[in-house]
Amino acid sequence: MVAENRLIQRRYRLLDTIGRGGMGEVWRALDESLGRQVAVKCLKPLGPRHEPSFLQVLRERFRREARVAAALQHRGVTVVHDFGEDDGTLFIVMELLSGRNLSQLLDDNRRQPLPVPDVIEIAEQVTAALAYTHEQAIVHRDLKPANIVRTADGTVKICDFGIARLGHDIGFTARLTGTGVAMGSPHYMSPEQIGGHGVDHRSDLYSLGCVLYEIATGVPPFDLGDAWAVLVGHRDQVPKPPRTLRPDLPEAYERIVLELLAKDPDDRPRDADELGKRLTDARHPHPGRATVAAGFADVTVPVPPLPFWTEGMTFGSPVGATRRPQRYPVDGTATVLTGTWTGGIAPQDSGASPAAALASPAPPDDRRAALAELAGRHTAALNLGRLGRWEEAGEAHRALAAARERLLGPDHPDTLTSRLEAGHALGRLGRHFEAHQIYAEVLAGRERALGPDHPDALSCRHHVARNLGRLGRLEDCRAMAQEVAAARVRVLGAQHPDTLATYCELAHVLGKLGMWTEALHTYQEIAAARAATLGPDHEDTLTARYEVGIGLGRLGRGAEALALYRDLVVDRTRAQGADDPETLRARHGLGVSLGRQNRWQEALVEAREVAAARARVLGPEHPDTLVSRRETAVALGWLGRWSEALDVYRQVADARERVLGAAHFDALASQGDLAQCLEQLGRRDEAAARRRRVAALHQERAVRRARKRDGTWSAGPRVSSG
Structure with a gap:
């Protein structure tokens, strides 16, 4: 052609x-x-x-x-x-996407169902994408496994919106009309599509139900002999409950899939936003247990004795960057598009480079089995991180990186992805110098294989910039974040989520450098861009607005911050509910703003209510609960109620030392609060003793950090911010 x-x-x-x-x-x-x-x-x-x-x-x-x-x-x-x-x-x-579409993932796994965590992950990401496209009045009309790609970094993407809509508008469904133009897939068509009735966004939800059914069970809901039988099944037959084929699928997800497959559109979830809320509600692991995928089999393992508040914790950027769902990277570097376009050629895995992958023949069965095993090991390692077992997760990722290097080569995207995850684990353990060395090496490999402006290379540079901030190299972090943001604008566009995530990191470091005017301006631009592209009630938009409130407060613009937080509490409550942790975070900001306006009685009421709600929702020793309890003590002090404040400060200090350790920064800050409160009560000797203890712990902390730096920093390459 x-x-x-x-x-x-x-x-x-x-x-x-x-x-x-x-x-x-x-x-x-x-x-x-x-x-x-x-x-x-x-x-x-x-x-x-x-x-x-x-x-x-x-x-x-x-x-x-x-x-x-x-x-x-x-x-x-x-x-x-x-x-x-x-x-x-x-x-x-x-x-150009590097990854596998869902049909290929099933083929890689010999048409066996995907691990339950993968099914959940894919469901949530596709639902979020559909919520956005439906808001733009776009209906896909041809959603199927071949049109959904999971990239090497775990991102799930829907392909071929334009082509799918084109096919429906012209009025053809290829495999039924014989025109040779692939415009539909009987296994994933809604009853109203088949009957030629009006089609709206709920047709996409039905097709998504078909996709989720297939990746959860290994077969479509109506796996019948020919296209006409499949169409009749969609129209007239009740699908077999997925748990009859996949008993370990949680009942909540079976209910969701069956609701999506309702014949009448009115019986399905109202829209993708409602579906997203149902998927969120379904994420309720049994206390003390968790599922970790080992290979492609799910096994239940006991959770180690972690604090209650670690359950369900996410570990995103502290600056409110775009929330990235937990990633389940896949093996295979081949560029993936869709079955409509690639039905004749299925790109295969390679061990050398993307170009070689595209030209290589299909791998033998033993290679496929090895790749499947490595994919399962990667999922298991990621789940260890989700449980907070970062030491074990890091070891698992390092071993996996070595295995992938032997099979695929040192610069293969999956090898580099495993090494990057090992760096993330080190960062979670506070070993930022070692993480920096790994990030630098992965960045060099990605730039070698893909070029400096490839999205994966820019993603790695983003991690390097963020880690520089963790190392205290704030100016280097700022310079590199500015470079990455400019590159992402050029490659992805100014309003792409990844571009805005880097701007969030830039705004965060600007704040740490005391450049709050610049930080506030950046946060305001992020909030406006997210509102325009994602909508005013999207989680990421609301998070950016919260950061705007922080900037206003830092610049002494308390009245504006107070008004912003009031509106944000209303919007969070409407979008997510009164007890959502992010709603409570907005209420906390409201209480702080009331205090800055010297409205301490109102601030005390707000702090107590938020502390009680956080204790109920997150647990009594969750860090956010303790922050709210400390804010209660602050308000009591400003009201002259120092004896009451002392009791609260002491409870917070004891809890932080018990949970975080005596030398943790927050625990030391609580000891300082206690000393100040004792001074106000005239108990100067006790206050002096507290301050001496804090000084000794600070010194001990500084010595440990110096030893760690001297022992590891010199071994790693220094990444220039220029």
């Missing part, structure tokens, strides 16, 4: 074919203007047997839907960079 090495629009150099399908070909190409690799989809000429009017409609729909797809900006939607026509060939330029 088109020739290798052809230059499209004097910009996109076609390198090699990724796949072929009914509508055309997909090429790996080089964008010579920006020096990055992309995927180029070329529409196949349909020939003289089609009516001219049909061809005209096809071209117009192609152009219109390409514009629609290009306007979508969400982490869970494949990025469209460009589209056009070159010498009679219509084309779309999209981001």
